[in-house]
Structure formats: C-alpha cells, structure tokens
Amino acid sequence: MRRLRPSRTLGALALAAAGLLAGCGVPPTDVIEVGAPATGLRLAHGVYFLVRDEPGTLRAAPRPETSGRGALRALLAGPSPAEGPTLMTALPKDLPFPGLAVRDTTLELRFPKRTPPLSAGASRQLACTALLNTSVPTALPHATAAPDQGAALPAPRLTTARVSVPGTPATLTDRAECPGLAD
Numbered sequence: 001m002r003r004l005r006p007s008r009t010l011g012a013l014a015l016a017a018a019g020l021l022a023g024c025g026v027p028p029t030d031v032i033e034v035g036a037p038a039t040g041l042r043l044a045h046g047v048y049f050l051v052r053d054e055p056g057t058l059r060a061a062p063r064p065e066t067s068g069r070g071a072l073r074a075l076l077a078g079p080s081p082a083e084g085p086t087l088m089t090a091l092p093k094d095l096p097f098p099g100l101a102v103r104d105t106t107l108e109l110r111f112p113k114r115t116p117p118l119s120a121g122a123s124r125q126l127a128c129t130a131l132l133n134t135s136v137p138t139a140l141p142h143a144t145a146a147p148d149q150g151a152a153l154p155a156p157r158l159t160t161a162r163v164s165v166p167g168t169p170a171t172l173t174d175r176a177e178c179p180g181l182a183d
Helices: 008-022 068-077 120-133
Strands: 046-051 058-062 099-103 106-110 160-164 171-174
Touching (some): 046 120, 106 120
Antiparallel strands (some): 046 058
16 A cells, blocks of 8 residues: 655645734734623513423513413413423413403402412412513503693503402512513
8 A cells, every 4th residue: 555645845835824824914902891791682572481490480481462461361371382391381270361450550460259279480470471561551541641731641660460369368579570571
C-alpha cells in the first residue's frame, strides 16, 4: 500500500489560510452591556393550568379566546393533548359554569348550589384565568365624566378575583399571585 504525504505546497496554503482567518481585521472588544435580559412575551389571552412536576405552580397556556367567559370555557375543557404531559387541571369534572360580576376592582366568580368544593389550586386556576381575560370596560358599562369635563373616566383595573362556592368559604386571589399578571 502506498501512503500519501501532504506536499509542502498544501501545507503552505493551509498556513496562509489560517493566517488570513486569524487576522480578519475585527479588533477584540470587551463585553458590551445592553440592558436587562429579555423576559418573554406577555400573554394576552389564555388559561392557567398546574404544572405536573411542580406542585402548586401555575403556568399560562395560550388560547385564542378574547373574553373572560370564553377563556373559562377553554379552562373547563382542560389541557390540550399536547399540553397533557406537562400540564394538568385541579378542576373537578362537570364543574358548572360560574356567574361573573365585577365589584369595584374585584372580579366575582359565583358558582351555583351543588357545586363540589374546590381545592386551592382549582380556585387559583379559575381566578387567574378570569383576571387575565376580563377587563372592566367589557364587563361593565364605561362611566363617563361630568358633562363639563368632556372626557371619559379611566376604568378601574381588576386587582383581585373572588371564587365563591355555596357552603364553602370564598377564596380571594390577588393579581400578583398569577404568573405574568403582577405589574
């Protein structure tokens, strides 16, 4: 068998190419600070499920619904097949649809009689989903200012959600308890 030996010309070409690449004309620089790291996009509509491997942790999953009622319907349907391996729901099967009302800055979710008691995780799922997808202007008529002012009053912001099931104490969830809503 015959061995091939690289020629001197090939070696010289490789050395010249390495020299060209090493001296490409861009001077070295220090680290350049450009601000805080990106934190991701804010979810505009979605539902909150529990993370399977992290007990008590909520995670928002995007949904195309644009209203509080539509998002609650999507929540009651449960995680999609693709979300099933990582997300789950604490909501009981056949949970009836709650009535929705706004009182000051609190969104009220009132369940009918014979609704089974809800766990803390289920109440947080409902409250956070409702807070993410409900705004006061769509829930209530928008108040207007006095005629001499000529401008509309700003709508109050929903800061809490109260979940009420007959026969059990109501739970109150603050907006700050919902991942992605604290601001």
